[in-house]
Amino acid sequence: MLVEMIYASKVADPLRPGTVTDILHAARQFNARHGLTGLLVFDHQYFLQVIEGDRNQLKRLLPRLMADPRHTDFALIRFASIAQRQYAHWSMGFVAAHAVNRAVLLRHGVSDSFDPRSLTESAATALLRDLRESLAIEPLAKAA
Ligand SMILES: Cc1cc2nc3c(=O)[nH]c(=O)nc-3n(C[C@H](O)[C@H](O)[C@H](O)COP(=O)(O)O)c2cc1C
Structure with a gap:
């Protein structure tokens, strides 16, 4: 079964x-x-x-993600079955929030300080889909 998981940390x-x-x-x-x-x-x-894929693969990854010391305050926002992938072109696309159009964040209720833990499930889902559109203009070199 295809599922989608969204979390903030x-x-x-x-x-x-x-x-x-x-x-x-x-x-x-x-x-x-x-x-x-x-x-x-x-x-x-x-x-x-957001990570999407086979339910069993995600269930295996989830505890490893949660235990990863490189982040804390793990907050699961969504874990649900989906009809089709939304991010099929990216094994893991990357968006630096400070570099994207502030208007996109504002549209989804994220103000000056980007705190994704304040997002509702539907807002997080919509925000991620919108940010997907900026992937082509976001050079991977900015990942550092
Ligand atoms: C913010 C963040 C995002 C991550 N995303 C992924 C991911 O998409 N896929 C993945 O395999 N590991 C991801 N990891 C790494 C895992 O947390 C973990 O290090 C990896 O699965 C290896 O687990 P292990 O050390 O238990 O073998 C991510 C880690 C962090 C901190």
Whole structure:
């Protein structure tokens, strides 16, 4: 069964330079091998991530993600079956929240400080889909 998982978390303090690049590199390799796709949004303080794929694969990844010391305050926003993938082109797309159009964030109720834990399930789902549109203009080099 195809499912989608969305969660928010807080970056562990202090965030070592290169940590986000390391996370993305490993995530892309693992996800590509296990049929997982998604999008990771990051600003200086928070992560918001959507991962979609086979339910069993996601259930296996979830405890490992939750135990990862590189982030804290893990808040599951959505875990639900879906009819089709929304992020099929990305083993893990990346968006730096501070670099995207502020209007996109404002439209979804995120004000100056990006705190994805305040998002409702439907707002987080809609925000991620909107941010997906910026992937083509977001160079991966900014992941550092
Ligand atoms: C914000 C964040 C996002 C992550 N996204 C993924 C991901 O999409 N896929 C993945 O396999 N690991 C991801 N990881 C890494 C996992 O948390 C974990 O390190 C990895 O599954 C290896 O687990 P293990 O150390 O138990 O073997 C992410 C970690 C963080 C902090």
